[in-house]
Amino acid sequence: MKEQFMSAKCGSLPAGRHGASGGKKILIANWKMNLSLGQSLNFIKKIAKTKNEVVIAAPFTFLCEMGKHLKRKKIKLAGQNVSQFKEGAYTGDVSARMLKEEGCTFCLVGHSERRIYFKETDKEINQKILQLLKYGIRPVLCLGENLAQRRKKLTKKIITKQLITGLWDIKKPEKILIAYEPVWAISTFQKSKIKHSATTADIVKIHLIIKAALKRLYKNKSKTIKILYGGTVNPKNVKEILKLKIVDGALVGGASLKISSFNAIIKSI
C-alpha cells in the first residue's frame, strides 16, 4: 500500500501531475498577514498566465480588488479564516457569505496559527466548515500534530481527532480538502535558521492515516478528497514532495511570498 502511494506514475500522465484523489495537483499559497495590496496585485499579474491549479489565500482586505483582476483567470481566491456564525454582532468577524461576495471559492480552516494563537477548537472549526459549505466555498481543513505530540507518538490520535471532530455532521465530503501541516515543519514555528519540511516517508505515513480515517467516515466517497501537504514547501523540495502520488497538492507559506520562488513552485507541478 505504501509503495503504491510513493509512486508518481499514473498511467501515461506526466510524473506527479495527478494525485491519489484522481484530480490535478493543486497549489495553495497562504500569504498569512503579509504583503501590501499593491504587492499582491503585482504578484498576481506576474503569475496570471499559469495553467496550473493555483489558489491564493490572501488577507481579507485584498480579496475584493484581487478578484477584479482575476476574472477569467485560472487563479482562485481563498479566505484564510471565516466566522463560525452566519451573521450578527460579531465585531471583526467575516462571514462565509461575505467571502463568497468577495469571490472566494476556497477558505482555509483550522490553520495551526489559528488553533495556537487564537485557541480555535475542533468544534468551532467544524462550525466554520458547515458555514462555508452552505455558501458553496470549499473548506481546506488544516490539521497536524505539534512536536511534543509527535515525540510522544500521539500523531495518529491527534490527527484522527482533528479530522473526526472537524468533519462532524458533514455528510457530503466532496468539496472538502485536507491539508496536513505538521506544526513542527511549519517554517515560522522552527527555531533553527535552516528550515526543514517533513520527510517524504513521514508525509506518506501520515497521509495514509488520513486516507484510512476518511475511508472509515465516508467509504467510497472519500476517494475524491484531496489531501495536501504543507510545512516548509519551497522550490528545492517541492518536486520530491509532489512526486508522491498520495500528495494531491501543497499549501505553501513563506515561499509563496516571493514571486520568483512561488513561480518556481508553480512550474514544478
Ligand code: 13P
Ligand atoms: P511555511 O511554508 O512557511 O512553512 O508555512 C506553511 C503554512 O503555514 C501554510 O499554511
